[in-house]
Amino acid sequence: MNYLSVENISKSFGERTLFKDISFGINKDQKIAFIAKNGSGKTTIMSIINGLEESDTGQVVLRKGIKMAFLSQNNNLQEELTIEESIFASDNETLKVIEAYEKALENPEDEEAYQKAFDGMDQHNAWDFETQYKQILFKLKLENFKLKVKNLSGGQKKRLSLAIILINRPDLLILDEPTNHLDLEMIEWLESYFAKENITLFMVTHDRFFLERVCNEIIELDNGKLYQYKGNYSYYLEKKEERIASENSSVDKAQNLFVKELEWMRRQPKARTTKSKSRQDDFYEIKEKAQSRRRENKVELEINMERMGSKIIELHKISKKFKDHVIMDNFSFDFQRGERIGIIGKNGTGKSTFLNLLTGTIPLDGGKVVIGETIKVGYYTQSGINPKPGQRVIDVIKEYGEFIPLMKGKLISASQLLERFLFDAKKQYDFVDRLSGGELKRLYLCTVLIQNPNFLILDEPTNDLDIVTLNVLESFLLDYPGCLLVVSHDRYFMDKIVDHLFIFRGDGVVEDFPGNYSDFRAYEDSTDVAQKEENKAEKKDWKQNNPTGNLTFNEQKEFQKTEKEIKDLEIQKVAIEQLFSDGKIAEADIEKKANELRNIINKIEEKEERWFELSAKIEG
Numbered sequence: 001m002n003y004l005s006v007e008n009i010s011k012s013f014g015e016r017t018l019f020k021d022i023s024f025g026i027n028k029d030q031k032i033a034f035i036a037k038n039g040s041g042k043t044t045i046m047s048i049i050n051g052l053e054e055s056d057t058g059q060v061v062l063r064k065g066i067k068m069a070f071l072s073q074n075n076n077l078q079e080e081l082t083i084e085e086s087i088f089a090s091d092n093e094t095l096k097v098i099e100a101y102e103k104a105l106e107n108p109e110d111e112e113a114y115q116k117a118f119d120g121m122d123q124h125n126a127w128d129f130e131t132q133y134k135q136i137l138f139k140l141k142l143e144n145f146k147l148k149v150k151n152l153s154g155g156q157k158k159r160l161s162l163a164i165i166l167i168n169r170p171d172l173l174i175l176d177e178p179t180n181h182l183d184l185e186m187i188e189w190l191e192s193y194f195a196k197e198n199i200t201l202f203m204v205t206h207d208r209f210f211l212e213r214v215c216n217e218i219i220e221l222d223n224g225k226l227y228q229y230k231g232n233y234s235y236y237l238e239k240k241e242e243r244i245a246s247e248n249s250s251v252d253k254a255q256n257l258f259v260k261e262l263e264w265m266r267r268q269p270k271a272r273t274t275k276s277k278s279r280q281d282d283f284y285e286i287k288e289k290a291q292s293r294r295r296e297n298k299v300e301l302e303i304n305m306e307r308m309g310s311k312i313i314e315l316h317k318i319s320k321k322f323k324d325h326v327i328m329d330n331f332s333f334d335f336q337r338g339e340r341i342g343i344i345g346k347n348g349t350g351k352s353t354f355l356n357l358l359t360g361t362i363p364l365d366g367g368k369v370v371i372g373e374t375i376k377v378g379y380y381t382q383s384g385i386n387p388k389p390g391q392r393v394i395d396v397i398k399e400y401g402e403f404i405p406l407m408k409g410k411l412i413s414a415s416q417l418l419e420r421f422l423f424d425a426k427k428q429y430d431f432v433d434r435l436s437g438g439e440l441k442r443l444y445l446c447t448v449l450i451q452n453p454n455f456l457i458l459d460e461p462t463n464d465l466d467i468v469t470l471n472v473l474e475s476f477l478l479d480y481p482g483c484l485l486v487v488s489h490d491r492y493f494m495d496k497i498v499d500h501l502f503i504f505r506g507d508g509v510v511e512d513f514p515g516n517y518s519d520f521r522a523y524e525d526s527t528d529v530a531q532k533e534e535n536k537a538e539k540k541d542w543k544q545n546n547p548t549g550n551l552t553f554n555e556q557k558e559f560q561k562t563e564k565e566i567k568d569l570e571i572q573k574v575a576i577e578q579l580f581s582d583g584k585i586a587e588a589d590i591e592k593k594a595n596e597l598r599n600i601i602n603k604i605e606e607k608e609e610r611w612f613e614l615s616a617k618i619e620g
Contacts, residue, residue, distance in 0.1 A: 001028040003066050003172050003200055008058035011044050018044055019224050031201040033211050036221035038438035038466045042204050046176055069170040071178055075157045077149045084145035092168050097124045105561050133167040139189045144571045155181035175203035183347045184489055206467055208233050208492035308337055308454050311372035318367035320357055324580055327353050329508030340484040342494045345504025351487045355459055378453025382460050385444045387432040394428040400450045421446055438464040454482040462490040491517045559614040566607045573600050
C-alpha cells in the first residue's frame with residue numbers, strides 16, 4: 001500500500017539548482033534511508049514532504065487517512081509544559097484514558113471517578129500501552145516526568161520529541177538524524193525497536209550501523225539524480241560501486257567519441273546544413289557526457305609529522321570530581337606511539353571532561369599529566385570554530401598556515417587540503433556564515449589538521465557529517481601515523497579506526513578494553529545473557545517463596561496509588577541528588593535540602609514496605 005508519493009519536485013535558490021524532477025514513493029512497512037551530501041538538499045526535501053516548504057514544481061501526495069509525524073532538528077515543544085503534560089498533549093485516545101486514570105489515582109477519595117477511570121483502562125487495553133510508553137521514556141532517560149520543557153537541555157528536548165512520536169505510533173515516521181543526542185545504549189535500544197516493530201520509516205541518518213540493521217531500502221541523491229537500492233547499507237555500497245564503474249565506462253566511451261566529433265566540428269564551414277546542425281547538437285550532448293566523470297576524493301596525504309620521542313603522554317593517578325560526582329579516580333595510563341583509542345560510555349560519565357583534563361583545559365584535583373617535549377596535540381572539540389565576521393572559508397584555514405609538509409619533501413596547500421575535504425575551488429571563497437552545520441564541522445576539522453599534530457584528539461567528530469564526508473575522514477585517519485584519541489557515538493566509525501577502548505562506567509570507573517566496539521558489544525552481550533539467566537532464577541525463587549492471593553477493590557486501589565507514589569518520590573530523590581552532584585545548591589540551603597532528601601528516602605522505605613505486602617497477595 002502506498003502511503004506517500006513525491007512527484008517531480010524541484011528546488012532552486014537563485015541560479016543554484018538543488019534538485020530537479022525528483023520522484024519516489026513510500027509504501028507500508030518500508031524502512032527507507034535517504035542519503036546525500038551536506039548541502040545537496042536533504043533537509044529541503046524533508047521540509048517539502050512535511051509541508052514546511054514549497055517545491056518549485058511537482059507535488060507531494062499523502063494517502064487519505066494516513067497519520068504522519070516528523071522529527072526535525074528543531075523541537076516544537078511547549079516550554080511551560082512538563083514532560084508528562086507534553087506526552088498527554090496529543091489527540092491519542094488511549095493517552096487521554098491513561099491521563100484520566102493518573103488523575104484519579106491522585107484523588108482516591110472519589111471512588112466513582114476512580115472506578116470509571118479503571119474501567120476505561122480495561123476497555124481501551126491501556127495497561128500495556130501505559131507500560132510501553134513509560135518504558136520508552138525510561139530508555140530515553142526521561143524519568144523525571146515533572147520536569148518542565150524549559151528546564152530541559154537541547155538533547156533532552158530532542159529525546160522528548162522522539163518519545164512523543166514513538167508513543168503516538170503514527171502510520172509514517174519521517175526522521176531527521178534520530179540518533180543525534182542519544183548515547184550508545186539509547187541508540188542500540190532505538191535500533192532494536194525499529195528493527196522489530198512494523199513501522200514505516202523515511203529517515204536521514206549518518207549512523208551506518210543503523211542503516212545496516214534497520215533499513216530495507218536506501219535512496220541516494222547524487223549530483224542531482226536519484227538512485228534507489230532495495231537493500232541495507234552493505235547492499236547499497238556494493239551496488240553503488242557497480243553503478244559508478246558502469247558510469248565511468250560510459251564516460252570513457254563518450255570521451256573517445258568526443259575526440260572524433262571534435263575533429264569533425266573543427267573542419268566544418270560556418271554555413272550549416274540541416275544534417276550538420278543535428279550532428280552539432282549531438283556533439284554538445286557527447287561533450288557534456290565526456291566531461292561528467294566523477295571526481296572521487298582520495299585522501300592520501302602521507303603527512304610528514306613532527307618526530308615523536310619515547311615519551312608521549314603519561315597520566316599519573318589523575319582525579320577529578322564535581323561536588324560528589326566523581327569523573328576520574330586515580331587513573332593512570334601511558335600512551336604509546338601509534339596508539340588508537342576510542343572512548344565510549346553513557347552521557348554524563350565524563351568522556352569530554354577527560355579530554356579537557358588531558359589537554360589542561362580544566363584543572364585536575366589530583367595527579368598529573370606529563371606531555372612529551374616532541375608531542376604536538378591537535379584538539380577537535382564539540383564547540384567548533386568562531387570565525388570573524390565576513391571571513392571566507394580559505395581565509396580561516398590560511399590563518400593557521402599556508403601549507404602542510406608531506407613525505408619526501410612535498411607540500412599540500414591550504415586550498416588543496418580543503419579540496420580533499422570536499423570544499424571545491426568555488427566553495428572556498430564562500431562566506432563562512434553561509435555554511436551549513438556539517439560544512440562548518442568540516443572546516444573546523446581542516447583547521448585542526450593543517451597544524452600538523454602528531455597526537456590527535458577528536459570529541460564527537462562525526463556529528464553533522466554526511467556519509468560521504470565520513471568516508472573521507474575515515475580514509476585520512478586510517479593513514480594517520482600519529483596517536484589518536486576519539487570520543488564518538490558512531491559505532492561504524494569506531495570499528496574502523498580504533499583498536500582498543502576506554503569504557504567510562506560512571507563514578508570514576510574507567511576500563512581499558514582490548515578491541516574495537518563490535519568486540520566490546522559481543523563481550524557485553526555474552527555477559528548480559530548470563531546475568532539475565534541469574535535474575536530469572538532469582539525471580540522464580542521469589543515467587544515460590546511468597547504467598548499469593550487476591551486484592552480487594554480498596555487494596556487494588558491502594559496498590560496502584562502506592563506504586564505511583566514510589567515512582568514520584570524516586571523522581572524527587574534523583575532530582576535533589578543531581579542538584580548536589582552538579583553543585584547547584586546555595587550553601588545556605590544545603591542543610592534544608594539534605595533534610596528534604598532524608599525525609600524522601602524514609603517515605604520511599606515506608607511505601608515500599610506496604611507495596612511488598614500487597615504485591616505478595618497478588619495471584620501468580
